[in-house]
Amino acid sequence: MKVGLFVPCYVDALYPEVGVSTYQLLRSLNIDVDYPERQTCCGQPMGNAGFEHMAEPLARKFDELFAPYDYVVAPSASCAAYVRCFHPNLMKGKSCSAAAKTMDIVEFLHDVIQVKRLPAKFPHKVSVHNSCHGVRELGLSSPSERNIPRFNKIIDLLQLVEGIEVVEPERPDECCGFGGMFAVEEQAVSRRMGIDKVKRHIATGAEFVTGPDSSCLMHMQGIAEKEQLPIKFIHVAQILTAGL
Amino acid sequence: MSTIHSKAAEAYQQKPEVVERHDKTFFGVRQKRDNMARALPEWEDLRTLASQIKKHTITHLADYLEQFEQNAVRNGVHVHWANDADQYNAIVYDILSSHGVKKVVKSKSMLTEECHLNDSLERHGIEVIETDLGERILQMMKLAPSHIVMPALHVHREDIGATFRRLIPNYASIASTYAAANAVGAPAAPIAPSAVGGSPADDNDPTFLTYVARMHLRQQFMEAEAGMTGANFGIAETGDVVVCTNEGNADMSTSIPKLHIVSMGIEKLIPNYAAMGVFQRLLARNGTGQETTVYTSHFRGPRPGGEMHIVLVDNGRSAILGNEEHWQTLKCMRCGACMNTCPVYRRSAGYSYTYFIPGPIGINLGMLRAPLQYSDNVSACSLCCSCDNVCPVQVDLSTQVYRWRQQLDSLGKADPMKKTMSRGMSFLFDRPAVYKAALWMSPAVNWLPAVLLNNGLNPWAYGHKMMKFPKKSFHQLWKEKKV
Numbered sequence: 001m002k003v004g005l006f007v008p009c010y011v012d013a014l015y016p017e018v019g020v021s022t023y024q025l026l027r028s029l030n031i032d033v034d035y036p037e038r039q040t041c042c043g044q045p046m047g048n049a050g051f052e053h054m055a056e057p058l059a060r061k062f063d064e065l066f067a068p069y070d071y072v073v074a075p076s077a078s079c080a081a082y083v084r085c086f087h088p089n090l091m092k093g094k095s096c097s098a099a100a101k102t103m104d105i106v107e108f109l110h111d112v113i114q115v116k117r118l119p120a121k122f123p124h125k126v127s128v129h130n131s132c133h134g135v136r137e138l139g140l141s142s143p144s145e146r147n148i149p150r151f152n153k154i155i156d157l158l159q160l161v162e163g164i165e166v167v168e169p170e171r172p173d174e175c176c177g178f179g180g181m182f183a184v185e186e187q188a189v190s191r192r193m194g195i196d197k198v199k200r201h202i203a204t205g206a207e208f209v210t211g212p213d214s215s216c217l218m219h220m221q222g223i224a225e226k227e228q229l230p231i232k233f234i235h236v237a238q239i240l241t242a243g244l
Numbered sequence: 245m246s247t248i249h250s251k252a253a254e255a256y257q258q259k260p261e262v263v264e265r266h267d268k269t270f271f272g273v274r275q276k277r278d279n280m281a282r283a284l285p286e287w288e289d290l291r292t293l294a295s296q297i298k299k300h301t302i303t304h305l306a307d308y309l310e311q312f313e314q315n316a317v318r319n320g321v322h323v324h325w326a327n328d329a330d331q332y333n334a335i336v337y338d339i340l341s342s343h344g345v346k347k348v349v350k351s352k353s354m355l356t357e358e359c360h361l362n363d364s365l366e367r368h369g370i371e372v373i374e375t376d377l378g379e380r381i382l383q384m385m386k387l388a389p390s391h392i393v394m395p396a397l398h399v400h401r402e403d404i405g406a407t408f409r410r411l412i413p414n415y416a417s418i419a420s421t422y423a424a425a426n427a428v429g430a431p432a433a434p435i436a437p438s439a440v441g442g443s444p445a446d447d448n449d450p451t452f453l454t455y456v457a458r459m460h461l462r463q464q465f466m467e468a469e470a471g472m473t474g475a476n477f478g479i480a481e482t483g484d485v486v487v488c489t490n491e492g493n494a495d496m497s498t499s500i501p502k503l504h505i506v507s508m509g510i511e512k513l514i515p516n517y518a519a520m521g522v523f524q525r526l527l528a529r530n531g532t533g534q535e536t537t538v539y540t541s542h543f544r545g546p547r548p549g550g551e552m553h554i555v556l557v558d559n560g561r562s563a564i565l566g567n568e569e570h571w572q573t574l575k576c577m578r579c580g581a582c583m584n585t586c587p588v589y590r591r592s593a594g595y596s597y598t599y600f601i602p603g604p605i606g607i608n609l610g611m612l613r614a615p616l617q618y619s620d621n622v623s624a625c626s627l628c629c630s631c632d633n634v635c636p637v638q639v640d641l642s643t644q645v646y647r648w649r650q651q652l653d654s655l656g657k658a659d660p661m662k663k664t665m666s667r668g669m670s671f672l673f674d675r676p677a678v679y680k681a682a683l684w685m686s687p688a689v690n691w692l693p694a695v696l697l698n699n700g701l702n703p704w705a706y707g708h709k710m711m712k713f714p715k716k717s718f719h720q721l722w723k724e725k726k727v
Contacts, residue, residue, distance in 0.1 A: 012719055024727075038676040041669065050658060052650045061674075136630070145281075147281045184704065186246075222707070222711060
C-alpha cells in the first residue's frame, strides 16, 4: 500500500508542524508514505467563494499527481471532503480516481489501518471540535441531527492516547463560523459563531481544543486570542504523535 | 463589498443579548425536534419515504393536479387556477367582491405573503384580519414575519402589550372582563386590579395578553363574511385540503363565515392518505418539536349553505420543476427546521434576509424567485450542511447554496474582493513552481496577506488576532529533509 501525503496549502504555509506530525504518524505505523512535491491546493476556497471554474484545473492536476498512490491522506477533513464530494463534478466527463481514495488522517487510521494501539502520551483534558465537513461530508462522527447510532472516530483514536481526558462541548457539532471566505464576507456573524463555539469549548474545562481541521482551529484561535479567551488549540495528528 | 445580509447581520450584533436570546430560542426548538427524531426508530426511513413521495408527486404533478381538481369539484368545491401572483390576487378579489365581502379572516399562509394578497385586497377596500396570533401581532405592528412557522417569536411582550393598548379599540372593555373570566375555574393566581378595570398589575402579562387577543379575534370571526386558509397538504385521491394549526384559528375562520377560500401552491399536493400518514408524523415534529399540531383540520367540501373555493397557484413553481439544479426545493413543506438549525439564521434573525422566507430554504427560494433581486442572501451560509441533515424531505439545501454561488459572477453579483482573492489563489495554486517559490523565498506572511489584504483592508483582522507565521513551510522542511 502506497500513501500520498496531501498537506493542504494553508497547513503547508501556516501549520507545517501538523504536516510533520501526520507524516511521522504514518511512518510510525510502517506505512509507505510519500509527499509529491508539486501539490498545492484542492480548490475549495475558490469553489466555496463561487469561482469553481478556477478550481477546475487544480482538481485535474490533483488527480494526476496522486494517480500513483493507493490512498491520499490529508490532515484536513474539509479538504479531503472537497476532493471526495466536489472533484468528481469539477472533472465532469473524466473519471476522478482521487475522490474515492482521498481521506482525512482520522478516517484513514480508523477505517483503513484500524489502529488499535498508539504509543502516544498526552496527559491533558481536550475538547473535541467536530468540524462540519468532517461530520457531515466524511462521516467522522454521527451528525447530531440524525437518528442513527452514535459514533465518533476522532474520539475513538484519541482514547488510545495515554493520560488523555476527552470531552465534547455542548452543541458538539455546531459550526464554528469559519466557512472559508464566509469568515471574510460575513465577518460579524462568523465572529459571533466563533466566540460562542470557543466559549462552549472552554466551558468543558478543557486545556486544549483539538480537531481534524486546522482551518477551524485557526479561526477559533484567532478569535480566542483577540477576545482573550483562555484555551489552546492543537491538531489531532499532533496529539496522536505526542511523546513519540 | 459586503452583502445586504452581512451588513444587516452586523447591525444585529450590536445587541449581543438579543442575539443570544434569538439563538437560544431557536436552538431550543431544534433540540425539541431532535428529541422527537430520536423517539422514532423509523425516523430516517420516514425522511427517505417523504422525500420519495414528494419526488414522485412533483414529477407526476399534472396527473395529480387533475385528479385533485376532479375530486374537489365532485365534493362541491370551486377550483381556480392562478398562473402568477397577479392572477391569484385577482381571483381572490373576484370571489370576495362578488359575495359583497368587506372583512375577511385569514389563517396563516406563506403563499399569501408570497403574492402580497393582503396589500392587494386592502387596496380594494377589503379588510384582512390575520388570525394566527403571531401573524396578527405583526399585522398590527406593520411588520413582516421573521420566521415561517414562528413569525413573531422575536417580538417581546412589552411591545405586544403596547401595540394592543394602542390599536385594539375596545381594549379597555376587554381588559375589564379579564378578572371575572379568570375567576371561573381559573387557578388561584393573584390578580391585582390596575388602572384598567380588571386587568392584572402587569398588563404585559402573557396570559392576560392572550386573553385580550382571544377576545379581540373572536369579534373578528363573528364579523367577517369570509374565511381564508392556506393548505399544508392537498390530497389528490380525495380532493381534501389539510390545514395544521396550533391555535384552531383555521377552524374558527371557516366555522363562522359561510365562504371559505383555500390558497394552495401546486407543490403542496400528495397522492393519498397513506402518504398523509408519513407527512403528518414529520411536519410538527420537525417544525416545533411537537408530535402533532394541536389541530389538524381536513376540509373536504363546503358547509351546508356555504361555499368553498380552492385557488391552485403556480407562480413560478412549474419553472422550478424544470430546473435541474434546484427542483428539489419543491419538496419543501415549510416546516422551518432548516432555519432553526442554521447557525447563521439564529445569529442574524429573519429581517437580515431580503427575501420574505429567511434561512437556508429562503436563500434558495429567493434566488429562484428573482436572482438579481435576492442574491444578497447567498452569503448567509457557512456551508455547515446541518440543514441538509434536519430536512424532513432531504432537500439538498447547502449544495444548492454552493451552486448559486457559482452563478453570482455571471449575474454580475460576485463580491469583487472574493473574486480578487480567488484569482490570486488560483494563479498561485495552479503554478506549483511559483507557489513553491513563494513559500521558499519568504514565509507566508509576505504573500498570504497579499491575497487577504485588498483595498487596504484586512478583513481577517476584524474578528481575529493575526496568526503567527512559521519560518518555514512544510514544503521547505520536506526539501531540507527535516520532516
